[in-house]
Every structure is written in structure tokens, then in C-alpha cells.
Amino acid sequence: MAAVATATDLFGDPIEAHPTWFTPAAFLSSDFSPSSYISSLRSYVPLETLATELRSHLTSLNSDLIDLVNRDYADFVGLGSRLAGAGDAAARIRAPLAELRSKVAALRGAAATQLVELRAGMERRAATAASRELLERMLDTFHVVSKVEKLVKELPTAPSDLSGAEVGSVATDGTLQNLESGNSSRITQSVLLERIASEMNRLKFYIGDKKNLPFIENMEKRIQAATSLLDNSLEQCFVQGLEHRDNNAIYNCLRAYAAVDNTSAAEGLFRKTVVSPLIQDIIAYSGSNQSEAVATVSSDELEGDYQRIMQFVEKDCKFILELSSSANSGLHVFDFLANSILKEVLSAIQKGKPGAFSPGKPTEFLKNYKSSLAFLAFLEGYCPTKAAVVRFRSETVYADFMRQWNVGVYFSLRFQEIAGTLDSSLTGPIKPIESREETQKLLLKQSIQLLESLKTCWSDDVLVFSHCDKFLRLSLQLLSRYSTWLSTGLAARRDHSGDADWAISAPVEDFVYVFHDVSVLISEFSGDFIGHVTQLLSNCSDEVVQLVRESIAQASQLLQQLLPVILDIMIESIVEKSVEDLSQLKGIRATYRVTNKLPVRHSPYVSAILRPLKVFLEGEQLAYLTKEATHNLLSGSAEKITNHYYERASDLVHATRKTESSLQRLRQGAQRRVGASSDASDNNISETEKICMQLFLDIQEYGRNLAGIGINAAEIPSYRSLWQCVAPEEKQSVIAF
Structure with a gap:
């Protein structure tokens, strides 16, 4: 292809067909992007100019294309003649492709047929395997039932109790032999029961989701009979182990109960056999099976009863609590603390001392409540881990026990008692008490009663720590009530009108006592009182203690604001008398x-x-x-x-x-009208x-x-x-x- 001549100017320099910013060579780049190209030019080239230049370049390209076609026209025309045999070649290629397509279709159909047959075979195989599994389970079930029946039949032959022989030969040499024989028989029987229980557990697994099968239904009576006999024998062996304090037999029986997932039965037997008789000796109630009748009716106080119960737990229950909580024993599923001991204690109190739960006597109620919390803390001491404590507190009987103590009603009664006493003291005149202790800094009965009421709220004989937020609110209400009483009286004194007769009729000297008491109260609230409160809340977070401090300080600030008012009233009374002269x-x-x-x-x-x-x-x-x-x-x-x-x-x-x-x-x-002189008067x-x-x-x-x-x-x-x-x-x- 011949080179295109370049136009030159008068001096022989080439004439630029395009502006300097327009570079046609950029269109030939492999990474050319029209949007990027336009974006790079539009900042200094108007779009209309760019469009004009592009159209000019397109015209130039079309002209060059026509020139090229005209120049090589012979080759251009001969281009079609060179493709004359293309159709035949395509036909020759098409035939093998069609044949290949038909073979592939046939192969696909054969594969689909094989896949259907394979799936059908897999389904038949799965059904056969399921049937075989079911048959094997049925056979295992039959073997286990037979094995359980065989082991159960061995139970009556195992000696279970030789207590008569033990009693009859205490002083003979055969006594020890009889005792050893009795212990050995119980251990043997307990081991056999544990084995039967494990088989029964396996039997439950086999028939768990197959109870509707006719085979299982036909064996239901045999299973029930074996289960009943196992329960009776296990109960008898466990009770005998508890009576003789046979730890080995008890351990095996507990493992058997755990195997059959019947922990409640063991907990109930321990409660009935060991806990209930001893608790009934401590807390007697109607219908209790006691050897000696209780002639006098005991009070509703529980502290002494709890002391005896804790001694009993330490002496007669500790062994089974330690046994059930021992490591790697598998007996952690039992909760004798809650379901045996605490449940029996709750039942005995409800039947023998129902008045202990009544908040109608606040002092006795609080004493019993705190004793009960101490008793629960004692029981929690037998929990080996924190998780065991959490599990003990999550038991239903624990919630039932705590629900008996209606602390809300107790607080309401204390509220009426404390607030009512303060209100009664605020109705009278302000006079300093005649007889008071040497350590008593306050003078007026109203102020003394306020401080006593506040101290009562936070005393050990009144405060319930779980409701300390309510007692804090009561304390703030008492402070507010006293401040309102005082501010109302001062306003009435200042305005000489109102319902506060004590302030209107009081001599000015009595306001000295008011000023003194308010000053002492403010000092008390920032000193000993707040120190006592924060000490009680020492187990709380620093944020809570700080909030309590701020709330009491804010309440006492109301009294601080009244000191200048009291002083002004005394000043006004003195000034009023002085002005008369x-x-x-x-x-x-x-x-x-x-x-x-x-x-x-x-x-x-x-x-x-x-x-x-x-x-x-x-x-x-x-x-x-x-x-x-x-x-x-x-x-x-x-x-x-x-x-x-x-x-x-x-x-x-x-x-x-x-x-x-x-x-x-x-x-x-x-x-001036009479013409007289005024000199004489001017000298006076x-x-x-x-x-x-x-x-x-x-x-x-x-x-x-x-x-x-x-x-x-x-x-x-x-x-x-x-x-x-x-x-x-x-x-x-x-x-x-």
C-alpha cells in the first residue's frame, strides 16, 4: 500500500489536519475507552467542538476506505470467488457431527435407564436394611426382655435382710459373720439391680420409637411386669441400704435409679425413710407418725428448729450428699438437698408452723426469714461447685420456699409503722423534751423521731437486704416529709397564715431548737448515718453506693436550704418587737x-x-x-x-x-405685707x-x-x-x- 502524501505549507512544513489535542492514534489502542477519552478532553474542549472533530475524522476514514477499495479493486472482487468450495466443505463436516449427536443421545438414554434401575435397587436395599434393622432390634428387644426376666427371677433368691439374725446374735461370735453376710447380700443384690437397670435402660432405647409395633405391644405386659418387679426390689434394697447406712449398696442403687432415669423415686425414698421422721421430731404437726406425742404447742419461731435440722443434716444426711456429689460417680443428677431435705422442711413448716410465714408479726417474720436464708446458705454449702448452687436455686421447691416469704407485705407494714410514727410526732407543738440521754444531741421530739425512723429503716431488726431499694426510698420519703413539715411551718410563720399552728404560735426562742436540730441532722446525714448505710451496702458496686450517697445528700440539701429561713424568722421576730419602741x-x-x-x-x-x-x-x-x-x-x-x-x-x-x-x-x-423685719427670727x-x-x-x-x-x-x-x-x-x- 502506497504511502499517503502529506500536505505541506508554503515553507514545506506539514499541515496538521487535526488540532494538537486530537490524536487519532489513541483509537487504535487495545485498552481504548470512549468514556475515559471524552472525560479527559471535556475539561478544556467543548463537546460540540469534539463532536465536529470526530465527524470530520469519520469522513476522512470513509474517504480513505473508498480509496483503498478502488486501488485494490481486483483483489476485492476476487475475494468471493476464492470461497466457492466452502459449502461442500461445510456439508462434509455436518454429517459426522449429526452422527456424533445421535450416539450421544443414545448413550444418554442408556445412562438414564441405568440410573433409574440403580435408584430402584438402592431403594430396595434401603428397605431391606431397614427391615433387617427392625428385625435385629426386635430380636435384641426379645433377648433383653428375656435377660431381664431371668435376672429378675434371681432377685428373690438373693438374701436381702438378716436383721433378725443380727439382733439375735449380738453377743456371739457369729454376729460379725451375720453382719458381714447381710452387707454382702445387700451389695450383691444392689449390683444385680444395677445390672438389671442398665438392661432396662437399653430396653427403653430399643422400644422408644417402636411402641406401636404389634411385636412390642405383645411384649408390653412382660415389660411392665419386669419394670414393676425391678422398682419394688430396687426400693426395698435402697431402703435397707439407708437403714443400715450401707454406702456400697446405696451407691449401686443410686446408679440403678440413674440408669432408669427415675431420680425422683430415690429422692422420695430418702425423704420418706430418713428425712421425714427426723424433721417430724423437730417440727411436729397433725398427722405425723411420731413415737411420742408433743404435749405443748411450739411457737412459730424457726431459728431453734433450723439449728436442730442443720445438726441432723450434718449427722444423718451428709453421707448421701457427699456420695451423690463425688467426682466421676455419675450421680450428679440427684438433688437430695432440694427434693428431699428442703421439700420436707417446707412441708413440715407449712403444716406445723404456718404462722412462721405470716408477715402480720413483722419482728418474728423477719427473724424467721433471716433464719431461713441462713439455712439455705447452709444447704448450699454442700454444693461442690457454682453450677450445683445454680441448679439448687433453680429447683421448683426452692422457688416455692422463697415464695412463702411475702417480703412485700412485710415492707408495707413496716412502712405504715415507721411513717405513721413520724407523722404522729409532727402533729404536736415544738417543745424540747425534758428527759433525754446525755448522748442525745437532738432536742425536739420531731427531730428525734425522724432520726430514729431513719435508723430503724437500716437496722438489722427491720432491713431486708433484698429490698434495700425500697427502704432507701422510704428514708428519702421520711426526709422529704420532715422537710415539707418544716418548710410549711416556716412559710406560715412568715405569712402569719396557714395550717401550721405550731409555727405560728411558737415563741421565737423555740426556733433556736429548730435551727439546732436541723444543723445536727445535716451533720448526721453526712457523717454516721451515711457511713452506716454505705457499710451495709459494701457488697454492692461503687456506682450503687455513690448513687445512694448522692440521693441522701440531695435530700439533706433541702434541710440545708431551710437554715437561712429559720434564722430570718428569728431575726424578723426580734426586729418586730424592737420596731414597736x-x-x-x-x-x-x-x-x-x-x-x-x-x-x-x-x-x-x-x-x-x-x-x-x-x-x-x-x-x-x-x-x-x-x-x-x-x-x-x-x-x-x-x-x-x-x-x-x-x-x-x-x-x-x-x-x-x-x-x-x-x-x-x-x-x-x-x-413683707406688714413691713416687719425678720432678723429676730433668723437668729433662733x-x-x-x-x-x-x-x-x-x-x-x-x-x-x-x-x-x-x-x-x-x-x-x-x-x-x-x-x-x-x-x-x-x-x-x-x-x-x-
């Missing part, structure tokens, strides 16, 4: 209105202003306030009294000055000045009285304002008295 300020104006005399000493009312506060401070109850509380009371009272003093004195001065100013203007107007001391002079003498005495009770008057803002109001100009800069 300030009403005498009005007499100062009347005294100096129509006289020219000047004040020379303080007014008598000044000494009475602080008298209520001094009386309060001299009272015996002040000993129950802390130094900080006393200082706050003293400074708060002094400040509020001074505020009232300043308000009334400033009102008096301003009113007098205003009246005097009005009279002065009227007087000057009248003098005004009424306002005389009142200020008297008030200045009064506040100096008042300041000395404040200093007498430990208050620096100059530190009170209202006193400084009062000094500025009435003091002469030359003395206003320094407060001195």
Missing part, C-alpha cells in the same frame, strides 16, 4: 415644736430598741446556737433594726423640714435643727448600745446614712460616740 420617735417632734430648750441627753426609748435582742441573747437557748449562727443572728437583727431606725428618723427629719419650710415662707410673706434655732440634735444624741447612744453587744455600728450602711442625716456638718466625716 421606734414609734416613740414621733414624740420628739412634739417635744421641740413649742419650746426653745435644746436637747442635752438621749431619749429614753433608745435603751428599749435593742432590749428584745439583748433578752434573746441572754436566754438559755442561745447555748444551742453555734458561734457562726449567733453572729449571723446578731448582725442580721442589728442591721434590720437600724434600717427601720433610719427610715423612721429620715422620714421625721424630712417631714419636719418640709413643714418648717412651708411655715417659714408663710411667715416671711406675712412680714429651727425645729428641724433641734430634732436633728436630739436624734444625733439618740443615735450616738444607739451606737454605744450596739457596741455593747459586739456590733460596730459604723459597719452598718443604714447607720452611716442615719449619721449623715442628723449629724452636724463638722461631725459627719467621722463616726464617733
Whole structure:
């Protein structure tokens, strides 16, 4: 193929038929991707330009193709003539292929026929095998039944009990021989029973899913007879082993019971033979088979009974508990703790002491409940592993035993008792108790009852640990009830209205006791009380203990918020009495209105202003306030009294000055109308000045009285304002008295 001439420009350089960004050679690449090619160009080439360039390139390719066909036209036309024999060749190839297809179809049909026959043969073989298996099982069943019947017939020939011989020859040399013979016979019989039991277990496996077969139905009576005889013989041998404490015979019998999956029978026999007679001797009830009648009716207390029962378990039941829990014995399927001992104890209590479960007597109920928990813990001590403990607690009788103790009703009764006692104490007036112990820090019966109620909730004689969340809630409710009672009373005292008569009628001195008790309670809740509670909850997680601490602290915070309110009420009561004497300020104006005399000493009312506060401070109850509380009371009272003093004195001065100013203007107007001179009146001391002079003498005495009770008057803002109001100009800069 001849090379295509390349167009050149005027200077002989080739003319580019396409832009520099368009490379037709990229289309010939084996990994050419149109989408990738367009994506790489569209960022700087518009799609319309790209489409135009592609169409131009397509036109160029079509033109080149036509040129090539025209150039090699002879070869192009001769291309069809070279394929003239292609049809014959195809026909020759088609014939062998058709023959091969027919052979394959025939082979496939033969294989399908063989497969059907093979499947049919396999089904017949499976049916034959099943029939053979069934026949073998039937034969095995027949052999096992025959073997069991043969072994069962040997049972009566084995000596089972030589107790009579033992009793009759205790003092002879043959006694030991008789005892050894009796033990040997029991062991022999127990071994034979264990063997029969294993065969019966194998028999149950054989007939497990074939009970509807006629062959099995025909043998049903033989199987039942053998089973009944085995049960009776096994029961007799097990009971004799228990009576003679023959561990070998008991071990073999237990293995036999385990083999036939009849553990409940062994547990029931042990309960009936060993446990029941001894429990009935401890807890007598009507219908019990006791050798001696119980003349007196015992109380519902269980602690002593449990002690005797635990001694009995340790003495008479330990052997079988250890035997059934021994390693590699296969006897772990038995649960004598629950189904023999605990079941009999529960039955005896229900029949002999039903009142022990009654929460109507909370103290006795709690004592019995805790004794029962200790007894269960004692029984769990015989469980060798944690898994055994879990299995013991999952037994039905364990749940039934725990269900007898209605702790919810017990808590309800305790709730009514504790909350009712506190409510009763909150109905009376607040008075300090006359006779109290030296260690008793609280003064009011309400506060004492609150602390006693809270301690009762967490005492060993009341608290049930499994319901400690309810007792915590009760404690918080008691705190809330006391806080509500106190806050309601304080609000009624402040507003002089409400239902809290104790707070309205109580003298101010009694609120010292209230303040003292609240302070002591707050200290108790953050000290000994919370320490006792957290000690009881020491087995709980740190998160639980922290939540309990926070809840009690939050409840006591309500009391903390009431301390300033109590202090304010005492201050208001003192101030209210002190303000009554300030009403005498009005007499100062009347005294100096129509006289020219000047004040020379303080007014008598000044000494009475602080008298209520001094009386309060001299009272015996002040000993129950802390130094900080006393200082706050003293400074708060002094400040509020001074505020009232300043308000009334400033009102008096301003009113007098205003009246005097009005009279002065009227007087000057009248003098101007008559032409009189006002020089004489200007030299007189005004009424306002005389009142200020008297008030200045009064506040100096008042300041000395404040200093007498430990208050620096100059530190009170209202006193400084009062000094500025009435003091002469030359003395206003320094407060001195």
C-alpha cells in the first residue's frame, strides 16, 4: 500500500489536519475507552467542538476506505470467488457431527435407564436394611426382655435382710459373720439391680420409637411386669441400704435409679425413710407418725428448729450428699438437698408452723426469714461447685420456699409503722423534751423521731437486704416529709397564715431548737448515718453506693436550704418587737415644736430598741446556737433594726423640714405685707435643727448600745446614712460616740 502524501505549507512544513489535542492514534489502542477519552478532553474542549472533530475524522476514514477499495479493486472482487468450495466443505463436516449427536443421545438414554434401575435397587436395599434393622432390634428387644426376666427371677433368691439374725446374735461370735453376710447380700443384690437397670435402660432405647409395633405391644405386659418387679426390689434394697447406712449398696442403687432415669423415686425414698421422721421430731404437726406425742404447742419461731435440722443434716444426711456429689460417680443428677431435705422442711413448716410465714408479726417474720436464708446458705454449702448452687436455686421447691416469704407485705407494714410514727410526732407543738440521754444531741421530739425512723429503716431488726431499694426510698420519703413539715411551718410563720399552728404560735426562742436540730441532722446525714448505710451496702458496686450517697445528700440539701429561713424568722421576730419602741420617735417632734430648750441627753426609748435582742441573747437557748449562727443572728437583727431606725428618723427629719419650710415662707410673706423685719427670727434655732440634735444624741447612744453587744455600728450602711442625716456638718466625716 502506497504511502499517503502529506500536505505541506508554503515553507514545506506539514499541515496538521487535526488540532494538537486530537490524536487519532489513541483509537487504535487495545485498552481504548470512549468514556475515559471524552472525560479527559471535556475539561478544556467543548463537546460540540469534539463532536465536529470526530465527524470530520469519520469522513476522512470513509474517504480513505473508498480509496483503498478502488486501488485494490481486483483483489476485492476476487475475494468471493476464492470461497466457492466452502459449502461442500461445510456439508462434509455436518454429517459426522449429526452422527456424533445421535450416539450421544443414545448413550444418554442408556445412562438414564441405568440410573433409574440403580435408584430402584438402592431403594430396595434401603428397605431391606431397614427391615433387617427392625428385625435385629426386635430380636435384641426379645433377648433383653428375656435377660431381664431371668435376672429378675434371681432377685428373690438373693438374701436381702438378716436383721433378725443380727439382733439375735449380738453377743456371739457369729454376729460379725451375720453382719458381714447381710452387707454382702445387700451389695450383691444392689449390683444385680444395677445390672438389671442398665438392661432396662437399653430396653427403653430399643422400644422408644417402636411402641406401636404389634411385636412390642405383645411384649408390653412382660415389660411392665419386669419394670414393676425391678422398682419394688430396687426400693426395698435402697431402703435397707439407708437403714443400715450401707454406702456400697446405696451407691449401686443410686446408679440403678440413674440408669432408669427415675431420680425422683430415690429422692422420695430418702425423704420418706430418713428425712421425714427426723424433721417430724423437730417440727411436729397433725398427722405425723411420731413415737411420742408433743404435749405443748411450739411457737412459730424457726431459728431453734433450723439449728436442730442443720445438726441432723450434718449427722444423718451428709453421707448421701457427699456420695451423690463425688467426682466421676455419675450421680450428679440427684438433688437430695432440694427434693428431699428442703421439700420436707417446707412441708413440715407449712403444716406445723404456718404462722412462721405470716408477715402480720413483722419482728418474728423477719427473724424467721433471716433464719431461713441462713439455712439455705447452709444447704448450699454442700454444693461442690457454682453450677450445683445454680441448679439448687433453680429447683421448683426452692422457688416455692422463697415464695412463702411475702417480703412485700412485710415492707408495707413496716412502712405504715415507721411513717405513721413520724407523722404522729409532727402533729404536736415544738417543745424540747425534758428527759433525754446525755448522748442525745437532738432536742425536739420531731427531730428525734425522724432520726430514729431513719435508723430503724437500716437496722438489722427491720432491713431486708433484698429490698434495700425500697427502704432507701422510704428514708428519702421520711426526709422529704420532715422537710415539707418544716418548710410549711416556716412559710406560715412568715405569712402569719396557714395550717401550721405550731409555727405560728411558737415563741421565737423555740426556733433556736429548730435551727439546732436541723444543723445536727445535716451533720448526721453526712457523717454516721451515711457511713452506716454505705457499710451495709459494701457488697454492692461503687456506682450503687455513690448513687445512694448522692440521693441522701440531695435530700439533706433541702434541710440545708431551710437554715437561712429559720434564722430570718428569728431575726424578723426580734426586729418586730424592737420596731414597736421606734414609734416613740414621733414624740420628739412634739417635744421641740413649742419650746426653745435644746436637747442635752438621749431619749429614753433608745435603751428599749435593742432590749428584745439583748433578752434573746441572754436566754438559755442561745447555748444551742453555734458561734457562726449567733453572729449571723446578731448582725442580721442589728442591721434590720437600724434600717427601720433610719427610715423612721429620715422620714421625721424630712417631714419636719418640709413643714418648717412651708411655715417659714408663710411667715416671711406675712412680714413683707406688714413691713416687719425678720432678723429676730433668723437668729433662733429651727425645729428641724433641734430634732436633728436630739436624734444625733439618740443615735450616738444607739451606737454605744450596739457596741455593747459586739456590733460596730459604723459597719452598718443604714447607720452611716442615719449619721449623715442628723449629724452636724463638722461631725459627719467621722463616726464617733
